[in-house]
Amino acid sequence: MTESPVHHESPIYRRIADRLREQIMSGTLGDGDRLPGENALMAEYGIARATARQALAVLINEGLAVPRRGSGVYVRLFRPxxxxxxxxxxxxxxxxxxxxxxxxxxxxxxxxxxxxxxxxxxxxxxxxxxxxxxxxxxxxxxxxxxxxxxxxxxxxxxxxxxxxxxxxxxxxxxxxxxxxxxxxxxxxxxxxxxxxxxxxxxxxxxxxxxxxxxxxxxxxxxxxxxxxxxxxxxxxxxxxxxxxxxxxxx
Amino acid sequence: MTESPVHHESPIYRRIADRLREQIMSGTLGDGDRLPGENALMAEYGIARATARQALAVLINEGLAVPRRGSGVYVRLFRPxxxxxxxxxxxxxxxxxxxxxxxxxxxxxxxxxxxxxxxxxxxxxxxxxxxxxxxxxxxxxxxxxxxxxxxxxxxxxxxxxxxxxxxxxxxxxxxxxxxxxxxxxxxxxxxxxxxxxxxxxxxxxxxxxxxxxxxxxxxxxxxxxxxxxxxxxxxxxxxxxxxxxxxxxx
DNA sequence: GAGTGGTCTAGACCACTAA
DNA sequence: TAGTGGTCTAGACCACTCC
CATH class of the missing domain: 3.40.1410.10 (Chorismate lyase-like)
Known part of the structure; x- marks a missing residue:
């Protein structure tokens, strides 16, 4: 017999992205503010660098954040x-x-x-x-x-x-x-x-x-x-x- | 004295993405066709898996391709x-x-x-x-x-x-x-x-x-x-x- | 010079699809 | 069951920014 659907929790990188997104949407992080960087996320969550990058990539691909080489990742502005x-x-x-x-x-x-x-x-x-x-x-x-x-x-x-x-x-x-x-x-x-x-x-x-x-x-x-x-x-x-x-x- | 701008060639993953994109845009790869998978790209270019994934991620984030778990990556259709x-x-x-x-x-x-x-x-x-x-x-x-x-x-x-x-x-x-x-x-x-x-x-x-x-x-x-x-x-x-x-x- | 993001390797285990 | 994409680790070297 086949198994019923299993409970799946979100992957780590997604949960981190969700948290950061919430801070952006709620205004805790405002226009142009700096997000926690890769190193900060690695330390805070005890994860590998690739995983921290993946979390940030989610927000970047959603158009909510912009990376700046050598500087950091920042909240994107929308001034139409x-x-x-x-x-x-x-x-x-x-x-x-x-x-x-x-x-x-x-x-x-x-x-x-x-x-x-x-x-x-x-x-x-x-x-x-x-x-x-x-x-x-x-x-x-x-x-x-x-x-x-x-x-x-x-x-x-x-x-x-x-x-x-x-x-x-x-x-x-x-x-x-x-x-x-x-x-x-x-x-x-x-x-x-x-x-x-x-x-x-x-x-x-x-x-x-x-x-x-x-x-x-x-x-x-x-x-x-x-x-x-x-x-x-x-x-x-x-x-x-x-x-x-x-x-x-x- | 500061150095003049250096020549930078595109990273591998980007060159692979460019090639695949060209095949999509030119019609060599048509609607719904299967793209070379991660393993295929690793073998063809002699690269690590993460790099192959990165190449495919470019096309996916451009909306040109769609990944299907357990199956492959496919050309996306546009039927408005x-x-x-x-x-x-x-x-x-x-x-x-x-x-x-x-x-x-x-x-x-x-x-x-x-x-x-x-x-x-x-x-x-x-x-x-x-x-x-x-x-x-x-x-x-x-x-x-x-x-x-x-x-x-x-x-x-x-x-x-x-x-x-x-x-x-x-x-x-x-x-x-x-x-x-x-x-x-x-x-x-x-x-x-x-x-x-x-x-x-x-x-x-x-x-x-x-x-x-x-x-x-x-x-x-x-x-x-x-x-x-x-x-x-x-x-x-x-x-x-x-x-x-x-x-x-x- | 210290810290940042960009690229890349070489593994691992997993869930899922399809034959 | 073999192959696929999804997630994750632990490293490495690089170019760049900012102080």
Whole structure:
């Protein structure tokens, strides 16, 4: 006869992680505070180093803690920026509404610290969405207070924007959307597809992400009147730095 | 004098992880395929077991692979459900638009497999958003094909919904929004705040999430005419199971 | 220079899966 | 029962941070 399920207590490293997590969640350990290090855990619990490391790895992979070489393991901070999907239907006219999540983007300016613009063959998605074989692509990285928070890659149908300022570093007053307007293709409708996942190593490096930090990926398509797609913008956001807000009617 | 930066090659475990990742991304290893196990990696690269484990842990924490006890490590699948934030402005009228991400929710039905309804003191957020001290709370878990994909917790001002079907398991035809309408508080405006993070252990358990799987958290507030907040719905989604879609005008 | 986290080895016992 | 991943020990050398 087969045995009934047995009682299993959590492994040591997990119980240690649970304890530390509780201290973080309860505020006993606050933003930026130092967690007990590997040596401290070894001494306190009488465990091997690998086990102490495993306990800390749990919190690191949960995005609650960040290791700093030669220094220690610290409580991670969450100071999001609020990104409005639709400004037009803003919270103003629904004044009773209180923001659920704090964000401190106010007063801090976006900085674009990298730009690459080139014409290239459309990838599978761009080709499918824009219905174009060649595209002009604008890649950039946004930072706030010197910290990178977002990667953005915009695709435009090459035939449409060839010879315009959209293919130049300086797109002029009003930016690319104003230039699309000059062409008679003002964007009037937007679709955003939002996903979240762990970053690839290249993304983690460009955004300076520690372990346990997911990214939010927004695939945004801009349509001109007549339903003509004029831009595909693929954005990769540090999930710890953003709260997305969308307003809409019933 | 201080030395200039030295050349650092990647550690072994990272190079192994990179190789395996490449095979996954390129499709050499497809959905559900088995990765080389710890023993295989030890033999192939002549490394210790801990090092092989570390290599696999990288992919697991990136959400690219899933370990199965006693069996092996397998390539993770990504089969998202499309969730429309706003159905009214659907893609129909922007017919040229092609969905960027495939989703296979069609034909599969949501199942609510857990319900808990109770009156309780409002938490900090609920109190702030709804302006109520007591709330009725409906907790549920949605599954698709028997797999849990979403936790949802709805809060209603207790004074508003007391004695209505909103406090009962069966809310009647049209659900809670129809009942709110009966009260003269039909929701007409919605605000959704979207974040992503790693799940807490309790969330990971309820959703059956493996390591390296983030969650998307949607805080949705429903407003009746006059800007009266009538519901706060806090949803926790398996990020690997969802693509959120939002449509809006310029 | 002392302490920290990063990498790695060489073992051990366990629970679980699958043939 | 053989093979797998899960947990844990007891060491080692390294690069880095901070004083």
């Amino acid at each position: 920026i609020r990104r409005h999907g639709s400004r037009r239907l803003s919270r103003q006219q629904w004044g009773q509404g209180t923001a659920i999540w704090d964000s401190d983007a106010r007063g801090r300016a976006y900085t674009v610290d990298e730009i690459q613009i080139q014409r290239e063959a459309a990838g599978e998605q761009a080709a499918q969405v824009l219905g174009a074989q060649d595209v002009w692509v604008r890649r950039r990285r946004y930072s706030v207070d010197g910290r990178p928070v977002q990667l953005a890659v915009s695709h435009f149908p090459a035939d449409l924007v060839e010879g315009t300022a959209i293919t130049l570093p300086d797109t002029g007053p009003g930016g690319v959307y104003a230039r699309l307007g000059d062409l008679g293709h003002t964007p009037v409708h937007f679709t955003e597809e939002v996903r979240a996942r762990m970053p690839l190593p290249g993304e983690a490096e460009l955004l300076g992400l520690p372990a346990g930090n997911p990214v939010i990926v927004i695939s945004r398509v801009a349509y001109a009147v007549g339903g003509v797609p004029v831009e595909l913008n693929e954005m990769t956001l540090d999930a710890a730095s953003y709260v997305l807000q969308y307003d809409f009617e019933a | 459900i499309r969730r429309h934030g706003s159905r009214r402005l659907s893609r129909q009228q922007w017919g040229q638009g092609t969905a960027i991400w495939d989703s296979d929710a069609r034909g599969r039905a949501y199942t609510v497999d857990e319900i808990q309804i109770q009156r309780e003191a409002a938490g900090e957020q609920a109190a702030q958003v709804l302006g109520a001290q007591d709330v009725w709370v409906r907790r549920r878990r949605y599954s698709v094909d028997g797999r849990p994909v979403q936790l949802a917790v709805s809060h209603f001002p207790a004074d508003l919904v007391e004695g209505t079907a909103i406090t009962l398991p069966d809310t009647g035809p049209g659900g809670v929004y129809a009942r709110l309408g009966d009260l003269g508080h039909t929701p007409v405006h919605f605000t959704e705040e979207v974040r992503a993070r790693m799940p807490l252990p309790g969330e990971a358990e309820l959703l059956g999430l493996p390591a390296g799987n983030p969650v998307i958290v949607i805080s949705r507030v429903a407003y009746a005419v006059g800007g009266v907040p009538v519901e706060l719905n806090e949803m926790t989604l398996d990020a690997a199971s969802y693509v959120l879609q939002y449509d809006f005008e310029a």
